[in-house]
Amino acid sequence: MTETTTGRLRVDGAELYYEVRGRGPLLLLIPGGTGGAASFEEIVDDLAADRTVVTYDPRGLSNSPLDDPAAPQRVEQHAEDALGLIDLLSPGEPVSVAGCSSGAIVAMHLLTAHPGRIARVVAxxxxxxxxxxxxxxxxxxxxxxxxxxxxxxxxxxxxxLAAGLRRPGESAGARPAAELSPRAAARVERSMADAPYFIGRVIPSFMAHVPDVDRLRALSDRLVLAAGADSHGELPYRPAALLAERFGTELVHFPGGHTGLSTHPAEFGKLLREVLDAR
Structure with a gap:
C-alpha cells in the first residue's frame, strides 16, 4: 500500500480534508455522490505508482465541515476548492483531473474557469x-x-431521483442492482450519513448547472468525456454522449454503469490510467 499523507486546507466557508499518495505529476480525483476521498480507495495505489494522486472530501461531506451547515452549494465554489488544492500541491504546474458524476461537473467547470492550470480532464x-x-x-x-x-x-x-435517472420507460427493478464488493458496500454504508446533505443541497444545484458549452468546445482537446458501458440511455450518460458528439470527440466507455468505479474498480482504474497516459 502506498504511503498516505493527510492534510487540511482552509477555504472560503469550509475546511477540506485531503490525502496525497505517490510522486510525480499531480492527478486530482474529484468524487461524486457521498463517497468522498474513500471513493477511490480501490484504484488510488495503482495510479500513484508514477504520479502524485490527491483525493479529498468535498465541502460538507465526511471530514470537510462547512462553517454554515445551511450554506447553499454551488458548482463554482466547489471548483474553487479544487483549485485551492491544486495551487497548494502543484503551484504553477498544470495538472490532470478526473471526476465522477457531480465531481465530473466540478472538473469541467474547473477546466473552463482555469484552463491554464489544467492539462487534462476526464469527466x-x-x-x-x-x-x-x-x-x-x-x-x-x-x-x-x-x-x-x-x-x-x-x-x-x-x-x-432514482426514477428520474433511469432510462425512459424503465421501471424500478427492471435490472438487477449492481453488485458491490464487501469493501465498496462498507464504504457506501459509512457515507449514508451524508445523504441528506447531498440529495437536498448538492444534487438540485449541480444538476441545474449550465456549463459554458462554447468554452468547453474550445478546450475539448483537453477534455475526455466518459460514460458507463452499461448505462446507455440513462440521464447521467446522455450529457457526456451529447457533448462528445457536438465536439467531435470520442466518448470513452468505462466498465459498468454510473457507479462503475465501485462495481468494477480494477477495470475502471486500468482504463483511467490508459486515458490519462494517452497523448
Missing part, C-alpha cells in the same frame, strides 16, 4: 441535465425531488 457521466434537449422535463423532476425532500425526507427524495 465520467456528469449529470448536466441543462445541456439536454429535454432539459425542461428534468427541471420538473428536480422540483419533485425538492418537494419530496421537504415533505418526506431524503429517502423519499432519493426514490424520486
Amino acid at each position: 465520467h457521466e456528469p449529470p448536466l441535465a441543462e445541456v439536454l434537449p429535454d432539459a425542461a422535463e428534468h427541471r420538473v423532476m428536480l422540483a419533485r425531488v425538492r418537494e419530496a425532500f421537504d415533505r418526506e425526507g431524503p429517502m423519499a427524495a432519493a426514490t424520486v
Whole structure:
C-alpha cells in the first residue's frame, strides 16, 4: 500500500480534508455522490505508482465541515476548492483531473474557469441535465425531488431521483442492482450519513448547472468525456454522449454503469490510467 499523507486546507466557508499518495505529476480525483476521498480507495495505489494522486472530501461531506451547515452549494465554489488544492500541491504546474458524476461537473467547470492550470480532464457521466434537449422535463423532476425532500425526507427524495435517472420507460427493478464488493458496500454504508446533505443541497444545484458549452468546445482537446458501458440511455450518460458528439470527440466507455468505479474498480482504474497516459 502506498504511503498516505493527510492534510487540511482552509477555504472560503469550509475546511477540506485531503490525502496525497505517490510522486510525480499531480492527478486530482474529484468524487461524486457521498463517497468522498474513500471513493477511490480501490484504484488510488495503482495510479500513484508514477504520479502524485490527491483525493479529498468535498465541502460538507465526511471530514470537510462547512462553517454554515445551511450554506447553499454551488458548482463554482466547489471548483474553487479544487483549485485551492491544486495551487497548494502543484503551484504553477498544470495538472490532470478526473471526476465522477457531480465531481465530473466540478472538473469541467474547473477546466473552463482555469484552463491554464489544467492539462487534462476526464469527466465520467456528469449529470448536466441543462445541456439536454429535454432539459425542461428534468427541471420538473428536480422540483419533485425538492418537494419530496421537504415533505418526506431524503429517502423519499432519493426514490424520486432514482426514477428520474433511469432510462425512459424503465421501471424500478427492471435490472438487477449492481453488485458491490464487501469493501465498496462498507464504504457506501459509512457515507449514508451524508445523504441528506447531498440529495437536498448538492444534487438540485449541480444538476441545474449550465456549463459554458462554447468554452468547453474550445478546450475539448483537453477534455475526455466518459460514460458507463452499461448505462446507455440513462440521464447521467446522455450529457457526456451529447457533448462528445457536438465536439467531435470520442466518448470513452468505462466498465459498468454510473457507479462503475465501485462495481468494477480494477477495470475502471486500468482504463483511467490508459486515458490519462494517452497523448
